[in-house]
Amino acid sequence: MPIHAREGDFIQTLEGLIFDVKGLVHPQKNVIAFLRYIPDPTGKRSLNGVRYRKIYSLKKRFDFLKSNFPHYLYTDSVINDLIQAVPHDKIKNIYYPHDYIDKLFQKKKSPLEKIILKFIKYIIKYCKILMIDLGITGSHMVGLNTPQSDIDLIVYGEKNCYKLYNNIHRLFDDESISVQRYDLEDLKRLYDFRGKDTKIDFENFVQFEKKKKLQGKFKHIDFYIRCIKAWDEIKEEYGYFTYKPIGNALIQGFIINDKGSIFTPCCYKIDDVKFLQGTKVDNLREIFSYRGRCCEAKKEEPILARGKIELVKGKNGEQYHRLIVGGEKGDFLCS
Numbered sequence: 001m002p003i004h005a006r007e008g009d010f011i012q013t014l015e016g017l018i019f020d021v022k023g024l025v026h027p028q029k030n031v032i033a034f035l036r037y038i039p040d041p042t043g044k045r046s047l048n049g050v051r052y053r054k055i056y057s058l059k060k061r062f063d064f065l066k067s068n069f070p071h072y073l074y075t076d077s078v079i080n081d082l083i084q085a086v087p088h089d090k091i092k093n094i095y096y097p098h099d100y101i102d103k104l105f106q107k108k109k110s111p112l113e114k115i116i117l118k119f120i121k122y123i124i125k126y127c128k129i130l131m132i133d134l135g136i137t138g139s140h141m142v143g144l145n146t147p148q149s150d151i152d153l154i155v156y157g158e159k160n161c162y163k164l165y166n167n168i169h170r171l172f173d174d175e176s177i178s179v180q181r182y183d184l185e186d187l188k189r190l191y192d193f194r195g196k197d198t199k200i201d202f203e204n205f206v207q208f209e210k211k212k213k214l215q216g217k218f219k220h221i222d223f224y225i226r227c228i229k230a231w232d233e234i235k236e237e238y239g240y241f242t243y244k245p246i247g248n249a250l251i252q253g254f255i256i257n258d259k260g261s262i263f264t265p266c267c268y269k270i271d272d273v274k275f276l277q278g279t280k281v282d283n284l285r286e287i288f289s290y291r292g293r294c295c296e297a298k299k300e301e302p303i304l305a306r307g308k309i310e311l312v313k314g315k316n317g318e319q320y321h322r323l324i325v326g327g328e329k330g331d332f333l334c335s
Contacts, residue, residue, distance in 0.1 A: 003088050005031045007228050007264050007290075008137040008154045010095040011086050015039075015069065016050060018142055019086055022290045023265055024229060025238040030074055030085040035061040037144055045144040052144055059329060080244045095142050097135020097154045104136070112221075116140065116151055119218045122177055123153065127167040133160045137226070151223040158263075161227035165262050168213050168225075180217045182209065194293070200332035204304065208334035212296045214262070226264045226292050246309040247279025251323060253287075255335065258299040266295045270303060279309050284321040286312075289333065291326030297335035305333040 005011065009021040011033055019033035026032050035055060037045070043053035055061050065072045065084060074085035104117055116136060124131055138152035139145040155164050171179040182190065184206070191205050209215075214225040257269035268287045287294075287305055297303055307325035312318075325333045 003031060003091065003094075004231070005033075005094055006231075006234070008097050008135060008226060010036070010137070010142050011091055012093040012095070012142070013072075013086060013090045014092050015090075016092075017069065017072070018052070018144070019072075019084070020137075024234045025236050027074070027076060027078070027085065027238055029089075030087050031091070032074075032083060032085045034058070034084050035065060035072070037142070038064065045139070045146060047143050054139075054144075057329070058327070078239050078242050080242070097137040097141055098132065098156075100136045100141045101131060101134060112145070112147065112149075113140075115219050115221060119151055119153070119179075119223065122171055122179065122218075123155075123164065123168075126170040126174075127164045129155060129160050129163060133157055151218065151221055153223060153225045155225060155227050157230040158233055161262055164225070164227070165213060172213075172216065178219045182216060186217065198332040199306065199330045200334055204334045208297070211298075214292075214296060224292060227262045227295075228264060240315050242313050244311040244313075246281060246311055246321065248307065248328070249278035249280070249309050249323065250276045250306045251284065251304075252276055253284075253303050253305075255297055255299050255301050255303050258297065261297055261299075262295055264292045264295060265290045266292075268297060268303065277306075281309055281311075281321045283319075284309065284323060286320065286322035287325060287333065288322050289325040294325050294333040297333065301335040303333065303335045305331075307331045307333075 005021045006024050007021060011019045011031060016039045017035060018037040020036045021031055021033045023032055037052045037054050039050050040053035041051050043051040045052040072084055072086060073082055075082050104113060120134060123129060133156045135154040137154050139149045155161050172181055187206050187209055191202055216223060251273055253270035253273040255268050256271045260267035266289050269285060270287055273284050305323055305325050307323045308327055310322050310324055312320050312322055325331045
């Protein structure tokens with residue numbers, strides 16, 4: 001039976017580990033996914049009587065898997081690097097964001113779930129998106145949420161994503177519904193949290209984050225929105241391109257195409273690249289990231305980014321370099 005999983009879905013393994021799926025295309029017998037929650041008797045979260053702990057740091061996720069479950073570390077001739085992935089025969093359950101919303105309408109709701117449902121209804125009303133094209137991911141979806149958990153909304157389909165992006169200002173502008181942009185205090189809090197994994201300075205962080213539309217607060221609860229392509233919009237096949245790590249670099253450039261800027265994964269075409277630190281290469285023309293925090297940079301804006309350089313080769317003979325942002329501590333992107 002084919003396994004269908006994409007960005008925003010979660011996987012529970014036979015051992016009870018919970019991974020969040022990254023990207024839209026995957027190897028034939030594995031799903032690329034990052035470890036998120038592990039069973040731990042001292043954990044503060046609970047699912048079906050089992051205590052869980054969330055692992056935040058990417059390095060700690062790798063270290064945990066190397067020490068305890070090395071079969072969830074994967075590499076092949078396509079990616080040429082060590083990543084986290086779940087073999088199909090280790091999958092116990094797949095959580096889908098749209099299923100959570102279906103269940104939410106049918107169950108007795110907690111006060112926090114009532115807030116989530118209200119937020120969904122406002123998105124439907126103001127952005128003219130059908131409920132079937134929405135989902136809730138993250139801790140709520142897998143039942144490991146806490147009273148402080150964010151609302152992680154997903155919108156499916158390019159047309160719906162653009163409708164949301166072009167209309168979400170209506171929610172922020174309506175003072176009667178408690179949807180707020182982040183203020184400076186919120187951005188300070190966000191910076192302190194993300195500072196564990198990035199070296200961006202506070203001024204650049206604020207300059208980038210204050211422009212974003214896909215995050216904010218609803219009734220004092222943080223929300224984040226991810227735009228994901230529909231299944232029939234995913235044209236790439238795993239293995240058509242191969243990727244070879246070259247080194248790491250801090251670069252400065254200019255965005256010439258932002259068509260993929262609101263989606264996760266996000267992609268920017270860039271020009272006028274200057275290497276400020278690290279490995280220098282020719283023909284670096286793209287920035288790519290699996291991290292939602294790297295979305296929403298705009299065409300004709302300067303961009304500053306730190307990440308891993310890869311040599312990309314296509315089966316059609318195309319060859320160029322790209323910068324991958326978000327896979328290592330210290331990576332960042334701002335515009």
